[in-house]
Amino acid sequence: MEFAAILLVALMVYAAVATVVAVIRDGRGHTPLERSTRAWSAGNLPSEPYASLRSLR
Template sequence: MEIIGIAIVILVLITATATISTLLKDGRGHTPPVSSDADWTALDLPSVSYTLRNF
């Protein structure tokens, strides 16, 4: 019975270690670099919300 308990504890530790390792490595090197070529503009959008223009 003790052998089964030890095996379960070892399995849980291995699973937890693998999960934490995967979460820490996830996404590294896969995100594109941030670049801002031009400032954002609203073009021809209204500067006042539609609800305020109704009153």
């Protein structure tokens, strides 16, 4: 019985240490990669929606 208690305590210590290590390794979360491409632009599309142009008539 004492052996089972020692084994259970050892397993709990191992689980606690593994949890702390996992939190430290991934503490920053998942950060997105920095892109080296140009930012998206609308090109030659109008700067305001066509619906607002129709309402002026």
